[in-house]
Amino acid sequence: xxxxxxxxxxxxxxxxxxxxxxxxxxxxxxxxxxxxxxxxxxxxxxxxxxxxxxxxxxxxxxxxxxxxxxxxxxxxxxxxxxxxxxxxxxxxxxxxxxxxxxxxxxxxxxxxxxxxxxxxxxxxxxxxxxxxxxxxxxxxxxxxxxxxxxxxxxxxxxxxxxxxxxxxxxxxxxxxxxxxxxxxxxxxxxxxxxxxxxxxxxxxxxxxxxxxxxxxxxxxxxxxxxxxxxxxxxxxxxxxxxxxxxxxxxxxxxxxxxxxxxxxxxxxxxxxxxxxxxxxxxxxxxxxxxxxxxxxxxxxxxxxxxxxxxxxxxxxxxxxxxxxxxxxxxxxxxxxxxxxxxxxxxxxx
Amino acid sequence: xxxxxxxxxxxxxxxxxxxxxxxxxxxxxxxxxxxxxxxxxxxxxxxxxxxxxxxxxxxxxxxxxxxxxxxxxxxxxxxxxxxxxxxxxxxxxxxxxxxxxxxxxxxxxxxxxxxxxxxxxxxxxxxxxxxxxxxxxxxxxxxxxxxxxxxxxxxxxxxxxxxxxxxxxxxxxxxxxxxxxxxxxxxxxxxxxxxxxxxxxxxxxxxxxxxxxxxxxxxxxxxxxxxxxxxxxxxxxxxxxxxxxxxxxxxxxxxxxxxxxxxxxxxxxxxxxxxxxxxxxxxxxxxxxxxxxxxxxxxxxxxxxxxxxxxxxxxxxxxxxxxxxxxxxxxxxxxxxxxxxxxxxxxxxxxxxxxxxxxxxxxxxxxxxxxxxxxxxxxxxxxxxxxxxxxxxxxxxxxxxxxxxxxxxxxxxxxxxxxxxxxxxxxxxxxxxxxxxxxxxxxxxxxxxxxxxxxxxxxxxxxxxxxxxxxxxxxxxxxxxxxxxxxxxxxxxxxxxxxxxxxxxxxxxxxxxxxxxxxxxxxxxxxxxxxxxxxxxxxxxxxxxxxxxxxxxxxxxxxxxxxxxxxxxxxxxxxxxxxxxxxxxxxxxxxxxxxxxxxx
Numbered sequence: 001x002x003x004x005x006x007x008x009x010x011x012x013x014x015x016x017x018x019x020x021x022x023x024x025x026x027x028x029x030x031x032x033x034x035x036x037x038x039x040x041x042x043x044x045x046x047x048x049x050x051x052x053x054x055x056x057x058x059x060x061x062x063x064x065x066x067x068x069x070x071x072x073x074x075x076x077x078x079x080x081x082x083x084x085x086x087x088x089x090x091x092x093x094x095x096x097x098x099x100x101x102x103x104x105x106x107x108x109x110x111x112x113x114x115x116x117x118x119x120x121x122x123x124x125x126x127x128x129x130x131x132x133x134x135x136x137x138x139x140x141x142x143x144x145x146x147x148x149x150x151x152x153x154x155x156x157x158x159x160x161x162x163x164x165x166x167x168x169x170x171x172x173x174x175x176x177x178x179x180x181x182x183x184x185x186x187x188x189x190x191x192x193x194x195x196x197x198x199x200x201x202x203x204x205x206x207x208x209x210x211x212x213x214x215x216x217x218x219x220x221x222x223x224x225x226x227x228x229x230x231x232x233x234x235x236x237x238x239x240x241x242x243x244x245x246x247x248x249x250x251x252x253x254x255x256x257x258x259x260x261x262x263x264x265x266x267x268x269x270x271x272x273x274x275x276x277x278x279x280x281x282x283x284x285x286x287x288x289x290x291x292x293x294x295x296x297x298x299x300x301x302x303x304x305x306x307x308x309x310x311x312x313x314x315x316x317x318x319x320x321x322x323x324x325x326x327x328x329x330x331x332x333x334x335x336x337x338x339x340x341x342x343x344x345x346x347x348x349x
Numbered sequence: 350x351x352x353x354x355x356x357x358x359x360x361x362x363x364x365x366x367x368x369x370x371x372x373x374x375x376x377x378x379x380x381x382x383x384x385x386x387x388x389x390x391x392x393x394x395x396x397x398x399x400x401x402x403x404x405x406x407x408x409x410x411x412x413x414x415x416x417x418x419x420x421x422x423x424x425x426x427x428x429x430x431x432x433x434x435x436x437x438x439x440x441x442x443x444x445x446x447x448x449x450x451x452x453x454x455x456x457x458x459x460x461x462x463x464x465x466x467x468x469x470x471x472x473x474x475x476x477x478x479x480x481x482x483x484x485x486x487x488x489x490x491x492x493x494x495x496x497x498x499x500x501x502x503x504x505x506x507x508x509x510x511x512x513x514x515x516x517x518x519x520x521x522x523x524x525x526x527x528x529x530x531x532x533x534x535x536x537x538x539x540x541x542x543x544x545x546x547x548x549x550x551x552x553x554x555x556x557x558x559x560x561x562x563x564x565x566x567x568x569x570x571x572x573x574x575x576x577x578x579x580x581x582x583x584x585x586x587x588x589x590x591x592x593x594x595x596x597x598x599x600x601x602x603x604x605x606x607x608x609x610x611x612x613x614x615x616x617x618x619x620x621x622x623x624x625x626x627x628x629x630x631x632x633x634x635x636x637x638x639x640x641x642x643x644x645x646x647x648x649x650x651x652x653x654x655x656x657x658x659x660x661x662x663x664x665x666x667x668x669x670x671x672x673x674x675x676x677x678x679x680x681x682x683x684x685x686x687x688x689x690x691x692x693x694x695x696x697x698x699x700x701x702x703x704x705x706x707x708x709x710x711x712x713x714x715x716x717x718x719x720x721x722x723x724x725x726x727x728x729x730x731x732x733x734x735x736x737x738x739x740x741x742x743x744x745x746x747x748x749x750x751x752x753x754x755x756x757x758x759x760x761x762x763x764x765x766x767x768x769x770x771x772x773x774x775x776x777x778x779x780x781x782x783x784x785x786x787x788x789x790x791x792x793x794x795x796x797x798x799x800x801x802x803x804x805x806x807x808x809x810x811x812x813x814x815x816x817x818x819x820x821x822x823x824x825x826x827x828x829x830x831x832x833x834x835x836x837x838x839x840x841x842x843x844x845x846x847x848x849x850x851x852x853x854x855x856x857x858x859x860x861x862x863x864x865x866x867x868x869x870x871x872x873x874x875x876x877x878x879x880x881x882x883x884x885x886x887x888x889x890x891x892x893x894x895x896x897x898x899x900x901x902x903x904x905x906x907x908x909x910x911x912x913x914x915x916x917x918x919x920x921x922x923x924x925x926x927x928x929x930x931x932x933x934x935x936x937x938x939x940x941x942x943x944x945x946x947x948x949x
Contacts, residue, residue: 086442086443087442096442096443100443119666120663120664120666120667121666121667121668121669121831123667124831217832234832258653263651263698263699264651264653265651265652265674265675265699266651266652266674269698269699277699291698296696296713296715296716297696297713297716298675298696298698
C-alpha cells in the first residue's frame with residue numbers, strides 16, 4: 001500500500017477497449033497517479049472490431065489506431081508494448097514480466113481479454129489455420145486469400161460472422177462449417193436456429209452442417225494445383241478453401257493469474273463492482289465472470305459497449321467508487337428488414 | 350544486508366575425497382531439501398540419477414534405478430499423479446516448465462533392451478511367513494520387498510487376477526495390460542505365492558483374518574479403498590442411494606471395475622460425470638469410447654483445482670469431454686418411467702481452503718438449475734470398509750485403519766498399508782506406503798532394522814550439463830490420432846517418446862543432486878562466477894549469525910569491504926555450470942549426493 005502522500009501506481013494488463021477506457025478514467029479520477037498499461041501487442045490501442053476492413057482497403061495500421069501515439073504522453077500513461085505478464089503475486093502486490101522484470105502496483109486491473117478458442121480436438125491442425133484476432137493476423141489472411149478466393153470458416157461466432165459478411169460483400173466466397181458455436185455468444189433456441197441459418201445463406205454464406213458430417217476429422221494442405229487447404233469430415237466428405245479460419249468463441253486469457261490468489265473459474269470471478277477476491281485487483285472485459293445477483297450465477301458479458309462500461313466502472317471503483325456493473329448492451333440477435341442477420345455486437349463507434 | 354538460512358554441509362570439502370557414504374543427518378537433509386523431485390516422490394525415486402542414465406542412453410540401468418524404489422516403473426511411467434513434477438526446480442517461478450519426469454520414467458521402461466537383466470538384492474531366507482491381503486499396488490510393492498528380505502510371502506486376492514485398482518480401475522487406453530502383467534510378474538517372481546479368487550472376511554466362503562493371523566507370522570491388509578461415497582442430495586433424494594432408485598446411474602469405480610471384469614457396459618447419449626479426480630476423467634473418457642455424444646464432467650470448484658495432470662485434462666477435452674465448474678448436484682429428475690432424465694444442480698461460489706489443500710465450494714441459495722442427461726456416473730471418491738474383517742481394530746476419525754509408527758494395527762501381528770490406511774490416494778502413494786510398511790514388518794519380524802538411509806557422495810569432474818539445455822522447451826508426449834483412439838477402448842493414447850525426444854527432455858533436468866561448493870581458502874574473490882551466474886545463486890557473506898537450534902544463518906552483504914566468504918546457494922542454483930567454467934583458480938567443486946540404502 002502506498003503512503004498517503006505518494007501517488008498510487010495503477011497497473012492495467014491489456015490495452016483493448018476495457019484497459020484503455022480504464023486508463024483514461026483512472027487519469028481523470030486520479031490525476032497524480034502513475035498509470036502503466038502492459039500489452040502483448042506491438043501496436044497501441046487499435047480497433048479490433050474494424051479488422052474486417054482490411055478487405056475494404058484499409059491496410060495501414062495507423063488507420064486502426066483509436067488514439068494518436070501522442071495521447072499516452074499527453075495523459076501521462078505509460079504504455080509498455082510487447083510485454084507478457086508471467087505471473088502476479090497478489091500478496092506482495094507485484095507482477096512479474098516474462099523478461100524477468102518485477103513491477104509493483106497499488107491497484108491492478110486485469111483486462112487481458114479473451115483469445116480465440118480452438119477446440120482441443122483441432123489443436124493438431126493449428127498451424128494449418130489462420131487466426132484473425134490481431135492486425136498482423138488480419139493482414140496475414142488478406143495476403144493468403146487471393147482475390148475472389150474461398151475462405152472456410154469453422155464454427156462461426158459473431159467475430160467470424162462479422163468477417164464473413166465483409167468477405168461476401170467484397171467478392172470472396174465463404175463457406176461456414178456450422179456447429180454449436182455458430183451464433184456464440186448469443187443464446188439461440190432450437191426454433192430460432194434454422195431461421196438464423198437461412199438468413200446467413202441469404203447473405204451469401206454457403207453452409208456446411210459440421211455436426212451432420214460427423215465433425216472435422218482432419219485439416220490438410222491442398223494438393224498441387226488445388227486450393228491451399230482441405231477440411232476432411234468424419235463422414236468422408238471434404239471442403240477445399242484457400243484459408244481455413246477457426247471461430248469458436250473466446251476463452252479468457254487468465255493463465256498468468258493462476259497462483260495470484262484470486263478466484264478463477266473460466267474467467268476471473270468478480271463481484272458486481274468488478275473486484276476480484278483480492279481487494280486490490282479488479283477485472284474488466286472478456287476476461288471476467290461477473291456475479292449476477294438477478295441470475296444467481298457468474299456470467300460473461302460481451303460486446304464493445306459492455307466492455308467499455310466495465311473498463312470505466314472498474315477504474316471508478318479502483319479510485320474509491322463502489323458501483324455495480326449494469327449491462328450497457330442489447331444481446332438479441334435479429335434479422336433486419338432486408339433479411340440479413342444483425343448482431344448488436346457488430347455495432348461500434 | 351540480508352540474512353540467509355544455511356545448513357553448513359558436513360561434507361563441504363568432498364572434492365578432494367573419493368566417493369564415500371555419509372550418515373550425517375545434515376547430508377541427508379541436504380538431499381531432501383535440494384532434490385525436490387525425490388523428496389516429493391512417495392516412493393523416494395532417485396529421479397536425477399535415472400534421468401542422467403537416459404542422457405547416457407543406459408535405459409536398462411535407468412529402469413533399475415526406478416525399480417529400486419518402485420517395482421512398477423512402466424506402469425507408473427504412464428499413470429503416476431506426478432507430485433515430483435509439481436516440485437521440480439525447473440518449474441519454479443522464472444525457470445520455465447517442470448521436466449517431464451513421468452514420461453522419462455516410461456522412456457526407461459520402453460527403451461530398455463529386450464531381455465535386460467533385473468537386479469535384486471536378496472537376503473537369506475528368514476523362515477518367517479507373511480500373508481498379504483490384496484494384490485493391488487501397495488500389496489505388490491510390499492510383497493516384493495518382503496520377499497527380498499527373505500520372508501515367504503503369500504498374496505490373497507479377491508479378484509481373479511492381481512493388480513487391484515491398476516487392473517480393474519484404470520482403463521487400458523491409459524495402462525496397457527501387457528505392461529502391467531510383465532511388471533507384476535517381475536515383482537512377484539521371487540517366490541511370492543499368489544492365491545487369487547479368495548475373499549478375506551467373515552462372510553460365507555470367505556477366509557477369516559483370524560485364521561490368517563494363526564497361520565502366518567504377520568498379516569498385511571492392503572485391500573485398498575473401493576466403497577463408493579454416496580452423493581449427498583437434498584429433499585426427496587436425501588439419504589437415498591440414487592443408483593438404487595433410478596436406471597442410468599452408476600458409481601464411477603464400480604462402472605470401471607465391472608467393465609474390466611468383462612461385463613458389457615452401455616451409456617446413454619448424454620452422460621454426466623460428477624467428480625473431479627482421475628476416476629471421473631477415466632469414466633468420462635470411457636463414456637466417449639462407448640459412444641456417448643455429449644460427455645460433461647461437473648465439478649464443485651473450478652478446473653484449476655482438479656487433482657489430475659494438465660495433460661490428462663487436455664486429452665479428455667480433445668476427445669470431446671466438457672468440464673463445467675461451480676456446481677453441486679442436489680437432486681435428480683426422472684422421466685416418469687424410472688429412468689434418469691436430468692440432474693438438479695446448485696450454483697457455487699469458491700470459498701476458502703479445506704484441510705488437504707482443496708478449495709471449498711459454497712452453494713448459493715436460490716441458484717438451482719437442471720441439466721438433462723441420460724446417464725449419471727458418480728465419481729466423488731471412495732472409502733474403506735472394515736466390517737467384513739471379523740476382528741476388532743481401532744479406526745481413526747476418518748474411519749480408516751489406525752496404525753502405529755511400526756505399521757501395526759491395534760491387533761498384534763496385523764499390519765495395514767496403502768489406501769486401506771490412508772483413504773483414496775494415488776498409485777504412487779500406495780506403492781510408497783507398501784514399501785515403508787514392508788520394512789516395518791521386517792523390523793518387527795527380525796527384531797532389528799536391517800537397512801538404513803545414507804548419502805553417497807562422490808566427486809564429479811565437471812558440470813554434466815550445458816547452459817544451453819536450460820532453454821530447451823518441455824517435450825510433448827506423442828499421442829494416438831483422435832479418430833483411432835475413440836474407436837477402440839484399448840488403444841493406448843500416449844504412444845511414448847522416441848530416443849531423440851527423450852534425450853532432449855532429459856537434458857532439461859538440472860540434476861539437482863549435484864552440489865556446487867566454493868573452497869573459500871582458494872577463492873581470490875574475483876567475482877567472475879557472480880558475473881556469469883544466470884540467477885542470484887552466488888552470494889557474498891559477511892559472517893554467520895549463530896541463530897537458534899544450532900542452525901547458523903549466513904549474513905549476506907553487498908558491501909565489498911565486508912565480504913568474509915563467498916557461497917553458492919544450492920537452492921537457487923540451477924546447476925548450469927557457468928561458475929565452474931568461469932573460475933580462474935578452479936576453486937569451485939562439484940559433488941554428486943545421492944540417497945542410498947545400506948545394511949546395518
